Amino acid sequence: MATLGERWILSILLVHLQTGLAATGRPAPPSHLECFMPCDEKSCSPDIHCTWDPGPDPQITTNYSLHWEPTNSEQGHVTRPTSSSVIDRQHFNHGQLHVWVEAKNKHGSAKSRENVFNTADIIKPPPPNITGAMAGAEGWQEPLEIEWRSFCDELHLSMGTCDIRNRAEGNQVWLEHEGGYLHTYTLESPLPDTFYEFQVRCNCSEGLISDWSTSHRIRSAERAPVGKLDIWMDCGLLPASFDCSLTWKTLPLSQACGAIVGYKVKLFYNNSTWRLLNLSPAETRGLLLCNEKQCRLTSSLKDVSSVSASALNSRGATAPSHLAMQTQGKDEDVKTINLKMNEENLTVAWDLPSKPLAKLKEYVVQYKQVESRLGQGFDWVKVTNNQTTVFFKGHFIKHTPFQVSLFTISHDMTVRYLSSVIGYSLEGIPSSVPSFQALSIAATRVTLCWTAVPLSKQNGLIQNYQIGLGEKNVHTVRASPQTFTLKHLSPGQEYEVWIRAVTKAGPGAKATTTFKTESENYDLLKLILLPLLFMGLICAAIVCFCLVAENKMCPQVNLLFNKKVPDPRNSNIFRGMKHQINDPFGSISIPIPEPHPNISVLEVVKIQPDAVKSTPKETSDQEEQRDDAVTKECGRMDHSHGREEYSKMVDSDEERDREEDKDDCWSSSEEDQLTSGYEKHFMPTALEILDV
Missing domain, CATH: 2.60.40.10 (Immunoglobulins)
Structure with missing residues (x-):
């Protein structure tokens, strides 16, 4: 008996033999020759019908002939060929026959193996x-x-x-x-x-x-469906979007147990209300869209906290499947996802958490084609909490991005997002960047910025960008952020800079921009003029503010810009001392009106510049007008020496001595020329005391 190796060698030799025969032009030998006498419902045919396999379609015209001869013949071996597949009854006798087929063309002939049978045993x-x-x-x-x-x-x-x-x-x-x-x-x-x-x-x-x-x-008969629906949600590209739609996989025939005529979906909202939907897959439009593999609820799951769904046929319904909505934000235990991807298969692997999660029930791995229509290029699989690899079989279009995401489902059916990664079945050369320009131009440097290639046009993972001045001065920069400062340029010169994205397949098309650097003199001028201009603006603002304060602001604010020092000449203390000096007996007969004086009221009077020029209005009190006139004259004289500020000091006996003070105001003008600024402001002069 031939071993496996011997049979393998023999088959190889047979193939080579047939190939050699075909090469020489000889026909291939026919095979699988069978002969029988066909019967219908009442009788059998007396003729013998034979069938065979002619082999590969010959390229040269080939003729086939059927040969037979009886095993026992008085005439010896008699061969009777025929061009048909039927041996007529009149050409053979009952008994044993040898039958074979011969193929012949202009290059030669080939025979099949003989089929030996008894004519009584070939009734069919x-x-x-x-x-x-x-x-x-x-x-x-x-x-x-x-x-x-x-x-x-x-x-x-x-x-x-x-x-x-x-x-x-x-x-x-x-x-x-x-x-x-x-x-x-x-x-x-x-x-x-x-x-x-x-x-x-x-x-x-x-x-x-x-x-x-x-x-x-x-x-076969229909039964109530078994199992549960595999429900999930399509939230678009993660983690940016959380506006999800409910989707589930159609039941296989072994679980559907009949034709699914509808679905029952219950939505539970955050405000503790709920809504029941009875949906039919026969509806081509409306809330439900179905294909052979998936069904999708077209309404949004906004404000929905959890859902349940079950399938129905004419005999019953499945047990409801429950799912809570996705938790906002990413889990702290972020996973690194590894992909192996081609046009037919996708393998996803990840690591188990560093510490076991008590509430973890299962993992969910999904893939979604980027920028596809809702429900297309989307699938998912759920695995146990100790599994770290899943396999998808599908059609993954080359140069098309697919986002693969990993989730966890806890025992209370709460969903939490872990991580995502973009994968390609086959990467290609990326498109050019949509926007490239000079953001800030100086004499020897420029800051360039660009817009990243859209994900749908990247055709692969962008590894980096290349920025160049010509073909030799090329810089490789990271994909993020989309800015780069080009240094060591010449002032006042025009430049053309290009940029291109690079994937695993190679660099893409270039995008260019032009700019002219600034001259150095202009830079120096800016450095000098800008600070001077800034200081001038500040000074102008201060002057304007002072003028406003001087002429238009209220007296309370005006005090901040006009310093007021009390004038000691208006004090009754010094007036009493004046009387004592002029009258040697004053200390005996005239008591000092203020042995322990207290300055009780400080009145500050601002003399307006137009007070001297204008004529005082007539009032019923003539004496008060005269006092105001004297005060104005005094203030005008003090203003010429910088003493307008120190108008007067008011105490308890000031009113009765008003007439005496009128003369003092006139006499003080001569003394001011002989005193210092401090004495003018604070100290009484000898003339003020003696009132000479």
């Missing part, structure tokens, strides 16, 4: 006729049982055994059950609400087995 009955049990009123049958009728009796032969095969409708693979069956067959545990195809073939006590019968279709 017709396929049986299947008569399945009647289907129920709803179109299905339970259990799945078929019956059939063979035609051995009509051929005057006893009944043999039959083979059965079946498959669910749409499945390409048949499940075969060989021998041991006579008239009936029952399929145990079929899928609910599923069409099944059955075929039968039988043989009689003599002859060959029949061909397979025509397919017989039976629909």
